[in-house]
Amino acid sequence: xxxxxxxxxxxxxxxxxxxxxxxxxxxxxxxxxxxxxxxxxxxxxxxxxxxxxxxxxxxxxxxxxxxxxxxxxxxxxxxxxxxxxxxxxxxxxxxxxxxxxxxxxxxxxxxxxxxxxxxxxxxxxxxxxxxxxxxxxxxxxxxxxxxxxxxxxxxxxxxxxxxxxxxxxxxxxxxxxxxxxxxxxxxxxxxxxxxxxxxxxxxxxxxxxxxxxxxxxxxxxxxxxxxxxxxxxxxxxxxxxxxxxxxxxxxxxxxxxxxxxxxxxxxxxxxxxxxxxxxxxxxxxxxxxxxxxxxxxxxxxxxx
Numbered sequence: 692x693x694x695x696x697x698x699x700x701x702x703x704x705x706x707x708x709x710x711x712x713x714x715x716x717x718x719x720x721x722x723x724x725x726x727x728x729x730x731x732x733x734x735x736x737x738x739x740x741x742x743x744x745x746x747x748x749x750x751x752x753x754x755x756x757x758x759x760x761x762x763x764x765x766x767x768x769x770x771x772x773x774x775x776x777x778x779x780x781x782x783x784x785x786x787x788x789x790x791x792x793x794x795x796x797x798x799x800x801x802x803x804x805x806x807x808x809x810x811x812x813x814x815x816x817x818x819x820x821x822x823x824x825x826x827x828x829x830x831x832x833x834x835x836x837x838x839x840x841x842x843x844x845x846x847x848x849x850x851x852x853x854x855x856x857x858x859x860x861x862x863x864x865x866x867x868x869x870x871x872x873x874x875x876x877x878x879x880x881x882x883x884x885x886x887x888x889x890x891x892x893x894x895x896x897x898x899x900x901x902x903x904x905x906x907x908x909x910x911x912x913x914x915x916x917x918x919x920x921x922x923x924x925x926x927x928x929x930x931x932x933x934x935x936x937x938x939x940x941x942x943x944x945x946x947x948x949x950x951x952x953x954x955x956x957x958x959x960x961x962x963x964x965x966x967x968x969x970x971x972x973x974x975x976x977x978x979x980x981x982x983x984x985x986x987x988x989x990x991x992x993x994x995x
Contacts, residue, residue, distance in 0.1 A: 735764055735765075735766075736764070736765040736766075736778060737762045737763065737764060737765065737778070738762075738763050738764075738765045738768050738774050738775075738777070738778040738780060739760040739761070739762065739763070739774055739775040739777060739778070740760070740761050740762075740763040740768060740772045740773065740774055740832050741758055741759075741760060741761075741772070741773040741774070741775075741815065741818065741832065741833045742758070742759060742760075742761045742830055742831060742832050742833060743757065743758060743827045743828065743829055743830065743831050743833060744756060744757055744758055744759045744829065745757065745829045746826070746827070746828055746829050747823045747826065747827040748823065748826055749823050749824060749825055749826055749849075750822065750823060750849065750850075750851075750852065750853065751822070751823045752820060752821070752822050752823075752850065753818060753819055753820065753821045753822070753823065753838070754819060754820075755815075755819060758815060758818060758819075758833060760775060760815065761830070763832075765778055765780060765781070766781075768780050769832070769834075771832075771834045771835070771836070772832045772833075772834065773818070773832070773833050773834070773835070775814075775815075817840075818833065818838070818840065820840075820841050820919075820920050821838040821839060821840045821841065822838065822839045822846060822849040822850045823837065823838055823849075824836070824837055824838055824839050824845075824849050825837045841919050841920055842919075846919065847913065847914070847919070847934070850913065850919070851913075851936060852936065854938070854939075855936050855937065855938060856936070856937055856938070856939055856942045857913055857934050857935070857936060857937075858934065858935055858937055858942050858945055858946070859932045859933065859934045859935075860880075860932065860933055860935065860945070860949060860954050861931060861932055861954075862915075862930065862931065862932065862933045862954075862956060863931075864929060865955075866953065866954065866955040866956060867915075867930075867933060867955075867956050868956060868957070868958040869927070870927035870928055870929045871926070871927055871958060872912060872915070872928070872933070872956055872958050873912070873915070873921040873925075873927075873928055874912055874913060874914050874915060874918060874919050874920055874921055874928070875911070875912065875920075875921075876911075876912050876958060876959070877909050877910065877911055877912070877958075877959040877963075877964040877968075878910055878912055878935075878956040878957055878958055878959060879905050879907060879908045879909070879910070879956070879957040879959060880905070880906050880907035880908075880910060880935075880945065880948070880954055880955070880956060880957075881903055881904065881905050881906070881954070881955045881956075881957055882903065882904055882905075882906045882948045882951060882952050882953070882954055883901055883902070883903040883952050883953045883954075883955065884901065884902060884903075884951045884952025884953070885900070885901055885902075885952065886900040886901060886902050904971075905957075905971050906944065906945070906948045906954075906970065906971060907935075907937070907941065907944075907945060907948075907969065907970060907971065908966070908967065908968065908969070908970075908971055909959060909963075909964060909966050909967060909968040909969075910935050910936065910937060910968060910969075911935065911936040911968075912933055912934070912935060912936075912956075913934040913935065913936050914933070914934040915928040915929075915930035915932070915933055915934075916928075916930035916931060916932055918930070933956060937969070938969055940970070941969045941970050944970050
């Protein structure tokens with residue numbers, strides 16, 4: 692057989708095999724790639740936890756800029772944390788149930804409410820005005836053992852500035868600027884007392900002689916009766932006592948002044964609170980009496 696014929700036969704065979712493969716591929720059903728849908732990871736439930744917006748030192752009174760809500764994984768929320776109550780906290784519910792089991796039946800409801808309040812916390816505004824008892828770092832959750840809320844035991848001791856004392860004096864509407872003195876205001880304390888005239892007499896004719904003097908200046912009012920905060924819409928506070936913040940030696944002078952006469956509180960302007968605070972240097976002025984003879988008739992003149 693000639694070589695040329697052999698080559699033609701080989702080419703024809705290869706072509707036939709290739710055609711058969713093409714026909715087979717066209718006849719077989721197409722297999723589209725199957726997309727494997729991966730299940731999305733379930734979202735981790737989050738709760739709102741009240742945290743410090745900045746470093747807070749002991750004695751600071753909390754305002755709106757000091758605290759904020761922060762997202763926190765529910766399974767990492769400690770029962771002592773304060774949350775907004777929008778998400779149930781299993782750990783808090785378990786703690787409430789455990790405390791309820793340890794109490795007699797009559798106390799179960801009270802303990803459950805207390806534990807629920809501890810976990811849910813309530814509104815952010817409920818904690819404004821609280822006083823920091825221990826330092827709190829920025830981003831650290833607020834816990835009740837580190838703050839003292841208004842009305843809680845120990846609030847006044849925590850609210851006092853270091854080295855200062857709280858002292859109460861009796862007031863009336865007339866001696867407290869008509870009730871316009873509110874907790875947090877600054878006042879002067881004026882003593883009004885009967886003059887100490889010679890011979891024990893304190894009258895000219897039938898009229899008593901009195902003298903008055905400022906004994907304390909720029910003193911901070913801590914509370915009126917038991918109210919340490921005035922309501923948002925409250926313009927006046929009427930009470931029988933005013934608690935003032937004074938230094939230890941000033942407290943001694945104020946106690947002496949209380950025994951000598953009537954004390955009145957004089958409200959200071961907000962623009963006039965940067966001056967010195969405490970006892971007036973000269974103290975209450977002592978009145979003296981001079982007997983003057985005019986035309987042979989004696990007349991007692993009080994000299995301040």
